[in-house]
Amino acid sequence: MKEALFGELRTALENFDVETAKRVAQKVIDTNINAIDAIELGLLPGLRIIGNKFSSGEYFLPELMLGAKVFKEAAAILEQKMPLGERPTKGTIVLGTVKNDVHDIGKNLVGTMLSMAGIRVVDIGVDCSPEKFIDKAIEVNAQIIGASALLTITMEKQREIIEVLRRMDLKKRFKVVVGGAAVDETWAKEIGADGYAENAQEAVTLVSSLLGR
Amino acid sequence: MRLEAKVLDENEVKRIHDASLRVLEKIGIHMPHREALDVMESAGAKVERNSSMVKMPAQLVMNAVAKAPKSVILYGREPKYDMKVKEDGPFFGTMGYATHITDFETCKRRYCTNADLAEITQLIDSLENFTWMMPIATPQDVPKETSDWFAWVTTLKNTTKHVVGGAFGANSVRDVIKMGSVIAGGEKKFREKPFASFGILTRPPLQYSWLSLDGLLEIARQKLPTYLNAGCIAGATSPVTLAGTMTLAHAEIMGGIALVQSLNPGTPMFYASWSRIMDMRTGNVSLSSPEWSVFRIGLGQLGRYLGLPIRTAAMLCDAKISDVQAGYEKGTTGLAASLGGDLISGMQLDSDKTVDLADLVIDNEVAGMIKRIIRGVDVNDEKIAFDLINEIGPGGTYLATLHTMRHFREEIWLPTITERRTWAVWEKEGSRDALARAKETAKEILSSHHPVRLPPDVEKELDVIAASAKLSEG
Numbered sequence: 001m002k003e004a005l006f007g008e009l010r011t012a013l014e015n016f017d018v019e020t021a022k023r024v025a026q027k028v029i030d031t032n033i034n035a036i037d038a039i040e041l042g043l044l045p046g047l048r049i050i051g052n053k054f055s056s057g058e059y060f061l062p063e064l065m066l067g068a069k070v071f072k073e074a075a076a077i078l079e080q081k082m083p084l085g086e087r088p089t090k091g092t093i094v095l096g097t098v099k100n101d102v103h104d105i106g107k108n109l110v111g112t113m114l115s116m117a118g119i120r121v122v123d124i125g126v127d128c129s130p131e132k133f134i135d136k137a138i139e140v141n142a143q144i145i146g147a148s149a150l151l152t153i154t155m156e157k158q159r160e161i162i163e164v165l166r167r168m169d170l171k172k173r174f175k176v177v178v179g180g181a182a183v184d185e186t187w188a189k190e191i192g193a194d195g196y197a198e199n200a201q202e203a204v205t206l207v208s209s210l211l212g213r
Numbered sequence: 214m215r216l217e218a219k220v221l222d223e224n225e226v227k228r229i230h231d232a233s234l235r236v237l238e239k240i241g242i243h244m245p246h247r248e249a250l251d252v253m254e255s256a257g258a259k260v261e262r263n264s265s266m267v268k269m270p271a272q273l274v275m276n277a278v279a280k281a282p283k284s285v286i287l288y289g290r291e292p293k294y295d296m297k298v299k300e301d302g303p304f305f306g307t308m309g310y311a312t313h314i315t316d317f318e319t320c321k322r323r324y325c326t327n328a329d330l331a332e333i334t335q336l337i338d339s340l341e342n343f344t345w346m347m348p349i350a351t352p353q354d355v356p357k358e359t360s361d362w363f364a365w366v367t368t369l370k371n372t373t374k375h376v377v378g379g380a381f382g383a384n385s386v387r388d389v390i391k392m393g394s395v396i397a398g399g400e401k402k403f404r405e406k407p408f409a410s411f412g413i414l415t416r417p418p419l420q421y422s423w424l425s426l427d428g429l430l431e432i433a434r435q436k437l438p439t440y441l442n443a444g445c446i447a448g449a450t451s452p453v454t455l456a457g458t459m460t461l462a463h464a465e466i467m468g469g470i471a472l473v474q475s476l477n478p479g480t481p482m483f484y485a486s487w488s489r490i491m492d493m494r495t496g497n498v499s500l501s502s503p504e505w506s507v508f509r510i511g512l513g514q515l516g517r518y519l520g521l522p523i524r525t526a527a528m529l530c531d532a533k534i535s536d537v538q539a540g541y542e543k544g545t546t547g548l549a550a551s552l553g554g555d556l557i558s559g560m561q562l563d564s565d566k567t568v569d570l571a572d573l574v575i576d577n578e579v580a581g582m583i584k585r586i587i588r589g590v591d592v593n594d595e596k597i598a599f600d601l602i603n604e605i606g607p608g609g610t611y612l613a614t615l616h617t618m619r620h621f622r623e624e625i626w627l628p629t630i631t632e633r634r635t636w637a638v639w640e641k642e643g644s645r646d647a648l649a650r651a652k653e654t655a656k657e658i659l660s661s662h663h664p665v666r667l668p669p670d671v672e673k674e675l676d677v678i679a680a681s682a683k684l685s686e687g
Contacts, residue, residue: 060493060494061491061493061496062448062453062493102416105446105449105450105491105496106496109496152312152324152357152360153351153358153360154357156357181566199495199496200496
């Protein structure tokens with residue numbers, strides 16, 4: 001019975017069928033089947049198929065993002081019954097765009113890819129002050145802060161996050177990674193960031209390695 | 214007849230236009246600025262204060278469009294650079310606000326400095342096919358928050374061509390008027406023939422930022438020319454379908470026109486859109502895809518439907534360097550996109566992030582070719598030349614005739630860096646490719662061209678305006 005449901009979850013994901021995925025997820029909850037198993041044996045295999053097709057060039061970003069959306073909505077139903085500490089995750093990152101910058105397409109892409117890699121992403125949106133990043137990181141017990149800046153005039157805010165962390169003596173507790181069209185590796189080194197990624201795929205590798213995974 | 218292009222038939226233009234009006238009426242635009250909400254409410258729009266949403270009935274929008282001038286003149290500091298935009302275009306100029314430059318000596322990419330911007334502007338000032346420009350780059354070695362003021366000042370110092378720049382809040386507009394007044398020798402003189410105008414970006418989908426609205430309202434109060442530029446990204450901030458993106462962009466632009474004309478009817482405006490696609494493999498935005506050209510032509514048609522002069526963008530490249538990709542991008546999308554408007558900006562590499570002095574020389578050449586193509590054919594008795602055909606008869610030659618000598622310069626485009634000699638001659642002189650020749654030309658220009666310099670005390674006053682600038686906050 002549960003294998004059949006896991007199979008339905010996987011197929012729903014492959015077909016980008018959010019309604020079926022949510023319906024089956026609810027059935028898993030209603031029949032007291034282990035929700036973690038449903039994610040790991042039902043949803044994740046479906047997501048991996050989409051991810052592999054993206055890597056091989058058969059799928060593009062729309063398929064990736066839609067697949068991630070189906071996964072997220074179904075997983076949200078399954079996670080209702082799970083206490084926070086039990087939810088399968090490799091770690092938590094607080095992701096946002098810095099103060100005075102409202103660009104978020106790249107950040108959203110990175111967030112999606114990180115979620116698909118099993119990392120918990122807490123997205124705080126755009127135009128975020130250093131304090132907003134840090135307060136959230138403390139609240140959700142994150143390991144990493146990810147700050148995006150598209151403009152050269154807002155890049156400075158990434159440095160500010162690191163400076164505030166130092167002042168609050170929190171630099172050792174939270175790693176900071178930076179990205180965005182304006183940013184490069186030289187800048188990341190200059191401001192003392194713990195890492196820089198050129199694109200969403202690199203972000204997954206970077207964050208995973210910083211989490212020790 | 215001038216070369217024209219269409220991607221929408223009459224019914225399709227009307228259909229998209231009507232859909233855009235429905236977007237404005239049923240969905241509305243987010244305008245998070247108290248004064249903008251006040252203006253729109255007084256004009257008869259349905260304003261929801263909590264959400265800052267403005268819904269505009271079609272009548273309000275079209276009344277506003279009717280008030281926008283259908284003919285706009287942009288002035289240079291020298292009369293030879295005055296542009297009667299719609300009637301005498303197209304006029305080529307530069308896109309703005311790149312961040313990097315290809316170093317002339319090392320050919321490596323690095324941040325653009327204020328000194329670089331001065332040098333590039335002097336080059337653009339000398340290139341005959343550019344009649345106007347935006348500050349082509351934002352200097353990265355000045356205070357970041359007010360770098361746009363420095364971009365304005367450095368550009369205005371180094372050219373007498375018309376400058377179109379960003380408006381970053383109301384005080385930046387007033388500061389640009391100050392700059393113009395200082396240069397012209399008084400505000401009255403500047404306003405008689407303003408050689409600076411503005412550009413405002415929308416924030417798709419269906420939003421204007423507080424800072425953009427603050428700038429736009431001030432531009433309207435000052436009644437200076439501005440373009441409204443809707444840069445939807447198909448598949449990301451607008452429907453992936455081209456018709457859907459055009460619907461959204463057209464709505465955003467008309468929403469801004471409604472605001473400006475409601476506040477100060479008769480403010481000169483340009484219709485503009487740099488709507489583009491997202492590359493679905495990398496997530497990066499393309500400024501030179503085939504769809505770019507289709508958008509420019511289609512949105513140009515929509516702008517013409519409103520009767521407005523159009524600012525468009527062409528000859529931008531996704532190519533990182535001035536290579537073969539840059540060549541085919543300038544050639545294909547460059548030509549096609551140039552058919553979409555009157556004021557044409559371009560001339561950057563790396564998806565509008567990097568400028569290159571040698572590449573600008575190539576752009577100048579290509580712009581010349583495109584201008585010639587667009588000019589089309591001039592038909593009259595003199596040019597049909599029946600009498601000459603009769604005189605020369607079968608088997609004769611036209612080369613040494615007065616008619617040829619009189620007309621060849623205006624009929625046939627004359628290249629400056631394009632290689633047309635024989636292989637042997639080309640090889641003997643070093644087998645140089647286009648970029649190498651362009652680089653040499655750039656060097657020669659920079660060593661010999663001297664733009665009209667402002668008096669030192671005027672330049673100092675401009676520096677003070679930039680140094681004491683403050684960014685508005687909502």
